[in-house]
Amino acid sequence: MSGKVFRVNMSNLSVSIEKFPAKWEGLGGRGLTSTIVAQEVPPTCHPLGEHNKLVFAPGLLTGTPAANSGRMSAGAKSPLTGAIKESNVGGTAGQMYARLGIRAVIIEGQPAGDGFYSLHISKEGVSIAEETELVGQGNFAVIETLMERMGKRIGVISIGTAGEMKMAAANISVRDAEGKIRSHGRGGLGAVMGAKKIKYITLDTTDASEVKIADPDQFRTASRAFAKSLLGHPVSGEGLPNFGTNVLVNVINEAGGLPTRNFRSGQCEGHDKFSGETMREIILERGGKPRHGCHPGCIIQCSQVYPDKDGKYLTSGFEYETIWGFGAHSGVEDLDLIALADNLMDDIGIDSIETAVAVGVAMDGGALSFGDGAAALRLIREIGEGTPLGRIVGNGAASVGKAYGVTRVPVVKGQAIPAYDPRAIKGIGITYCTTPMGADHTAGYAVASNIMGVGGLVDPLSKEGQVELSRSLQMMTAAIDSTGLCLFVAMALADDPEAMPALVTMLNARYGEALTAEDVVSLGKNILLTEREFNLAAGFTNKDDRLPEFFSEPIPPHNAVWDFSGDEIDQFWNF
């Protein structure tokens, strides 16, 4: 496999280029970031110290014409969880990396002093420059200024003020095709970038060639079949394009798994006010875009552009989990207000899931009242300003729980549990517990099988089959996260027998390999084991693979409880 690796040493502000080494052959995206972190980062190091590394890697198919292949992974030891972390993103940067022939950028060390820097990546290589003007600015201003400075086609990877202040929920923003923002959302990778003192990275693909494909004809045929499979699936071909991920508000509420008022009920009375259906109506009424791709080449288009009452851009990539976090979890049932919060969080550069959950926990702790949207907005602004309260919330839900003495804190490994109650949708609970990432629905989206019957229905309220379900999903997900494909291709892979052969053929046609479907599953399995090994070496044990104790309380309407024993959960790793 061809390609190169850039190493940026921020301790001495030097850059080196390496040929992509044989030991990493076959790896891209998450497989590559996790392998590099596992091989090169001391597991017990301080996540914000000089020994951590921040790795960016486009997926194996990123930059090709394959549908939905525009994603890029970032990896490091997480300041939020202390565990290994991969977080992937759309936008334009991944495809630009791929076109520049870059397999990975590894950012190491830490400069002395308080000054910030920028990196510029182009055909000429990587250069490092001091940056002062944009320090303290939000992500939107950073992107706009850089587009003015360097042209409309520039790629941008940046942090907001949350990342500058090294808050554990800070994310990394990536410019999308419209100059708006997609995020490496979870796990606080923005704080790692802030600790490396890098405000932003720009990418310029001038004179870069197209991504090379070993067998273009074979690739073209396979990618057509793959696209057909995506569009033919009811979830990726209908539900997501029409309503975005927010289609789930009504679906999950109906299933009794919509965590309401900090996980006290599985149904929310006001769900209609912020559902995907309501959102679509508002968007159409105001002349927004109900469909929108997070990266060029996306055919699912679960994103959207949500305008304000005057038809002006308010936010995009307005996800179910964020909307849930304010709507049901915190009782702020006003979509416009949530959209404004989403915009603010994009600008500040803070994970919207972690922040929304943290806001609800702060409400439970009495720092503000449930349902008080204005107070929630003020609180988000305080994150950007770095007030003491802003820092408490900007460090995530566990930080809020500690500060306010709250015992009802929905986190696993210090990362907030998102929008699906694990008592009523037990498969996702197994994923929350066991994924090396900390509570993360995307790591093994058992909701698809538990609620939507993707790949065959597994009863959400029964323990039966959930460990096996989560395990196979987590393996598949780790593989998909390595390809640069959007996770939503998993639906087609589960239900359409044509999809996996098409994916394997695309990989083989791209690199001139002869992989099988088993190889792809093996890839995922090995990534999980690599990540798990890092965590064990960092001091994690099976005691960290557990839900908080309050999940033993029954949740209405099913009065379901979390009833897995530790031994049952630990079977996950028995493979």
Next chain:
Amino acid sequence: MSGKVFRVNMSNLSVSIEKFPAKWEGLGGRGLTSTIVAQEVPPTCHPLGEHNKLVFAPGLLTGTPAANSGRMSAGAKSPLTGAIKESNVGGTAGQMYARLGIRAVIIEGQPAGDGFYSLHISKEGVSIAEETELVGQGNFAVIETLMERMGKRIGVISIGTAGEMKMAAANISVRDAEGKIRSHGRGGLGAVMGAKKIKYITLDTTDASEVKIADPDQFRTASRAFAKSLLGHPVSGEGLPNFGTNVLVNVINEAGGLPTRNFRSGQCEGHDKFSGETMREIILERGGKPRHGCHPGCIIQCSQVYPDKDGKYLTSGFEYETIWGFGAHSGVEDLDLIALADNLMDDIGIDSIETAVAVGVAMDGGALSFGDGAAALRLIREIGEGTPLGRIVGNGAASVGKAYGVTRVPVVKGQAIPAYDPRAIKGIGITYCTTPMGADHTAGYAVASNIMGVGGLVDPLSKEGQVELSRSLQMMTAAIDSTGLCLFVAMALADDPEAMPALVTMLNARYGEALTAEDVVSLGKNILLTEREFNLAAGFTNKDDRLPEFFSEPIPPHNAVWDFSGDEIDQFWNF
């Protein structure tokens, strides 16, 4: 062994009395609290939830006429560390428990609602009452009001507002003979009491008999020999009585182990301004007491009463570690200001070591400036008020590090490292790493051998012999903490061959047993293993037995580094 155990169930506000069970025979103080916590508290439970238990237990000799035997242990799962915790205290409560024939009080469960309660313990048993008037009050006001309500001889165990707010550095205050305060300082046990919704416990010994002694004559002879041994030792007979523990400022500075400006140097230029010698002069000048016992029957009298410029009480129990934390660590070199801070921390009910270290870390993170005493005082007041910044600091040094993105955070298992640099005094570094308590100098005070040559000098700058030293000290300490004797008896035990036989004889004479010196060491060893087992079951690993990575930096003047490998540290548990 006779005696009784009270169980107070705060979930249903009931009390039960049990005969002291055979399974706990031979246990008191730390041995008893740690055993009960290990047997009854689920190791992975939330420390502030209903499953944690708060246990009080006087030591085996507490309440007897033995010199320095007035101490009481409190134990729980710590909200600061997540590990098992024992913290012991002087004052009058321990001796009152003993006179009431109470071996342990176990507080379980958690009431519904936000209201607070009080417990009253007397010959009639334990009663529970609602309390509203004193909620929100500081410890001094609580003690004064209770003395007005219930008489001058009442025993008081209380929490300040930090405990009410469940801050992880909240301590538990115990009334001393003068109506002032001694503290179960470390590990946040005040937050556990706050989570149980108990504002205070009062003790009344009316009609209680003296503590029964099986062989009074034998006891008297042995206790005389023991007292002679304490007074004959240069540390417990001279240094401590004359200068208090603050005698150490000059001693540790001279040794190059006085951590200065958040552990950047081992010597502090301004050390004279806050040394024990200077303090003694000030106290004498102002008509304070340079010698003072923390409990009736103390003959070492390392405490003192420090008055302000007008001769009015400012603080007592003014310890080296607190003075170091403001003086050298934070650059606030004004003894009067530190004394005022000490008084405030007593009133708010917050651990002065954790808080002082947290203040220095906040200075390093830019929340205030090094040396700014006025800002430090404001910050302490904010803890009591529960402002967001106050909550950040009131949750300890690790919390401050997280909030301000500081990597230089001197903690082990989340608890602040006190006043002895582990690079220049390596034995204490092994104790910080390995004690189940989180960084705690009192758990195995290797400083005595490393610096003062107690029990034979072990070179502080060499790794040689430190693991063995810390191990034998930790075993001995766990045993001493079970007797109710002040830890400073360890000096005499190490250097005077008469001391240990006298101690063993006192134990045997008290209970009619036939223990040997080996039995006492075995007791300590078993306590350590019990505590370690709890922590392992809670998810701790050897990765938690490590110092933060910044201790690899050389510290002036010796330019010593922390050079123990993980394997070398892990040898501690190889016994």
